[in-house]
Amino acid sequence: MADPGSDGGGIRADWATKDFYKELGVAKTATADEIKKAYRKLARANHPDSHPDDKAKHDKFKAVAEAYDVIGDPEKRKKYDEARRLFASGGFPAGGFGGGGGAGFDVDDLLRQQHSGGGGGFGDLFGDLFGGGFGRRQQRAARGADLETTATIGFAEALEGVTVSLRIAAEGACPTCAGTGGKPGTTPHRCPTCDGTGFVVASVGGAFSMNETCPGCGGRQLVYDDPCPTCHGTGRGSSVRTIQAKIPAGVKDGQRIRLRGKGAPGERGGPAGDLFVTVKVTGHRIFGRKGDDLTLEVPISFTEAALGAEVKVPTLGGAPVTLKVPAGTPNGRTFRIRGRGARKKDGSHGDLLATVEVQVPATLSDEARQALQAYAAATGSTPLRANLFPDGE
Template identity: 40%
Template sequence: MSKRDYYDVLGLKKGASPEEIKKAYRGKAKELHPDRNSDNPKSEDQFKEANEAYEVLKDENKKAAYDRYGHAAFEGGMGASAGRPGGAAGQGDFASAFSDVFDDLFGDFMGGNGRGGGRQRAARGADLRYNLRVTLEEAYGGLQKTINVPTSVACGPCSGSGAEGGAEPTACPTCSGMGKVRATQGFFTVERTCPTCSGLGQIIKNPCRACGGNGRVQKDRALSINVPAGVETGTRIRLAGEGEAGMRGGPPGDLYIFLEVAPHELFERDGLALHCRVPVSMSSAALGGDIEVPTIDGGRSRVKIPAGSQSGRQMRLRGKGMPALRGGGAGDMFIELAVETPVNLTSKQRDLLREFEALSEDNNPESKTFFSSVKSFWESMKG
């Protein structure tokens, strides 16, 4: 039986471009693969026919010969290099053809980039984390601080190359600089990371004595960082390129500074708001008056206590809280009164308080209301 025209086999017109040929073959390879056509006994022959057509048309010289002479170009002595389906050369050509499609379909997934590449880029350095604790005052005003970060830095003697004297690495002889090696297994070509160079595509014949060929050494590095005003616990600062140095000249990682604001003995923070609990004497709460309270900027503010103030009463100082991290004003400060009961009374003080208690029957409205409700509750329970 005469052979079908190779262009007809792939569903193409004569003069199709290499991209059109490859695209058509991909479609036919998927459509006719024997594993997907177990109910079609002709699929294997059709699959081989498509591979034979692609093997010829993908090659510029073979395609030119076929366009001029047709199938006769590969008969007798003229076709020895092209191979025939079923022969040893044909099987090798089929593996080569399918390898092209395998590269195109799975190259990105496997980390390669087709026949033209596959070598891994120099390994990027790891990102580093540094925990920094600041006071509430520092979080309020911001600060410039120098920190010491233990990290890997580029080796000075070899300039990060890993080779003695900074010499350039040489191409790996196992993978010829590709970073990957291939093995043909039947119809498939399997690609693996080169075991000699670990995918880098390069080897170092004479490793640097200072870093052992790694291109980096351990060292404490001093960094000056700017902590902006308004930071709070959990704020993260990123310093690009200040992380661990890359392997053999690879790009460095980043440094992430995680901030923690320490608790304060006077103020409690809630977002932009500050709370300050201020104790006042029983007499001051009853009579009213003025008190001075501290502010986070180190200053003082005078607050008027209304007469008859109870514990828990709050007063607001506008704009005396924490600043917003990226501008936009500041929060407020809340003063919470804590009426303090006197202790360690003298005999005279006790007598005065007993006298005061006897005269203050109508001065405790909350107590009067509460105990009136208690009395009603007990009476209802008896009923």
């Protein structure tokens, strides 16, 4: 998420001291897919929806979201890596950004010069690296964060499609002050802490110092004497809203659906982020699924398998169909009933795969036993297991 004073592809100055690779638990050489996989795992494990009262997990969720926003973007990652390299190698001016040393200048003066319209200085030197200048008053629009949630639907709903209600918790601009931090109706003035630059100089150890977001105005460059009563001057707020999400027909268990513009609201007029919904599909009492086909186990008797039969079988959401079982059908044979499966993306349907399971009776009446003994006597000469033994045994 962009900060005040940075453009869409810029990097905040204080990010040079943060290890986003460590935050996501990946190596600096990790691929884009590895970074995305690590982020999704951590986001699911620490999502506020799953842990509404766990502040530590809330903080972790924000941290991994910030890390992914930077190193998950190829351009930002490139600039971030360069900032880290310069910081680690001491590639900044002698005496740091805080003045002194052999440089003989005051960064505060340079920032004020740029704020007043003067060119040059660190604002030009590091403008691209840290997002377009340190002292820029204009606050650019920022896209809202992407959010993740889950939705559990029934087996039949997954096949036909369904609209579900989802409760979404997100952090964004305070609804009372619209993110300004001031009491509605009051007038702001230039922040005295940073003199309206949005940044202050902070020591990060040794001879180095860095510009970081001003604690007085939160980078907004302006402050109010009367803070907003809702957010107490932070400009931030959280909200819980309910949205209607359309789950398409044919969705599979574990499938991830992207709902554009349904994520966290943007800041300063920026667009909202996206919402990613992982769909969980509950099982069915008799039907299963294999790709776009449905599966069904059909019990039949020994006589139906041996003599042949017409067996009525159910379909999901439709009328039963008659399955013709030929005489001599073996146990486990699968029959394909076309067009009775899941709906495909093109609107057509998969098939219903009906597998017959020959049932062996657990108990027999005297009459049935005599009939089977007569059958055994009539077929006893058939060497069913002759191929299991070597010749002569």
